[in-house]
Amino acid sequence: MGRFWALFFIVTAVITFVVSWISPSMGWWFPTDGVAVFGMAQSTLGRKIDDLFYLILWIVSVTFVATNVALGYALWRGATIKPEEKVWFSHGSHSLEVIWTIVPSVILLFIALYQLDVWAAYRVRGFIKDSDGKPKQIVAVAEVTARQFEWRIRYPARGKTLKPIPQADDIYTVNELHVPTGDLVSITLRTDDVQHAFFVPELRVKQDAVPGKLIPVWFDTLVTKDYEMLCAELCGWGHYKMKAKLVAQSTEDFEAWKDKVSEEQFDDGYRKPAE
Numbered sequence: 196m197g198r199f200w201a202l203f204f205i206v207t208a209v210i211t212f213v214v215s216w217i218s219p220s221m222g223w224w225f226p227t228d229g230v231a232v233f234g235m236a237q238s239t240l241g242r243k244i245d246d247l248f249y250l251i252l253w254i255v256s257v258t259f260v261a262t263n264v265a266l267g268y269a270l271w272r273g274a275t276i277k278p279e280e281k282v283w284f285s286h287g288s289h290s291l292e293v294i295w296t297i298v299p300s301v302i303l304l305f306i307a308l309y310q311l312d313v314w315a316a317y318r319v320r321g322f323i324k325d326s327d328g329k330p331k332q333i334v335a336v337a338e339v340t341a342r343q344f345e346w347r348i349r350y351p352a353r354g355k356t357l358k359p360i361p362q363a364d365d366i367y368t369v370n371e372l373h374v375p376t377g378d379l380v381s382i383t384l385r386t387d388d389v390q391h392a393f394f395v396p397e398l399r400v401k402q403d404a405v406p407g408k409l410i411p412v413w414f415d416t417l418v419t420k421d422y423e424m425l426c427a428e429l430c431g432w433g434h435y436k437m438k439a440k441l442v443a444q445s446t447e448d449f450e451a452w453k454d455k456v457s458e459e460q461f462d463d464g465y466r467k468p469a470e
């Protein structure tokens with residue numbers, strides 16, 4: 196019976212390892228572009244975040260294999276030991292304790308320092324640079340207001356910039372955020388009631404909407420398509436209804452779409468009678 200349990204735990208570890216390593220390419224992990232074996236996010240910053248995730252996957256894989264080989268060896272040795280064999284007891288090892296305290300500390304400290312640049316680019320304006328080293332221009336496209344249970348979006352009229360206070364010619368949509376592909380765009384995130392969270396999984400963008408706060412969130416999109424836009428905070432009974440759409444389109448299509456919505460919104464229904 197001892198051999199059965201030894202094998203059981205060894206096989207479990209092998210399956211866990213294999214599943215973890217094929218997950219990214221099978222789409223069981225994060226949604227990706229599906230191109231490479233290790234698929235990537237569809238935004239520049241998202242790709243940097245993915246690099247961090249893959250680095251951590253490497254580190255935990257090496258640790259997992261090392262500890263599980265030792266565990267498997269101990270289990271198998273214990274299961275196959277002959278009755279006449281002398282058992283060996285350990286009462287702890289000071290050097291081992293020191294090693295497995297220092298090594299994880301160094302690894303954690305390394306990750307903490309290594310991710311600082313990505314964190315800064317994600318959170319601090321001016322940390323995203325152009326190819327010539329200048330801070331990249333961020334285009335404020337819209338104000339996104341979460342409420343139970345929908346997203347209300349306010350855009351400035353064509354040729355105008357987004358103002359903190361609603362303007363007479365602003366354009367409004369519900370559950371559909373349009374952005375121009377390729378541009379580094381920002382939204383101002385707010386909430387009308389409880390705490391919500393703006394989440395676009397394919398872009399690796401996630402930000403809580405906190406009552407009383409205006410929070411800028413910036414991201415770019417590498418592909419022209421519709422992305423899933425979700426609420427990632429259990430905000431009430433209708434939380435599931437906050438599944439919306441982020442439409443990334445070419446700048447011309449974006450402007451044309453704005454014109455169309457503006458025309459519909461300000462149409463007073465009056466039609467000149469035919470002569």
Ligand SMILES: [Cu+2]
Pocket residue numbers: 341342390391392426427428429430434437
């Ligand atoms: Cu919500």
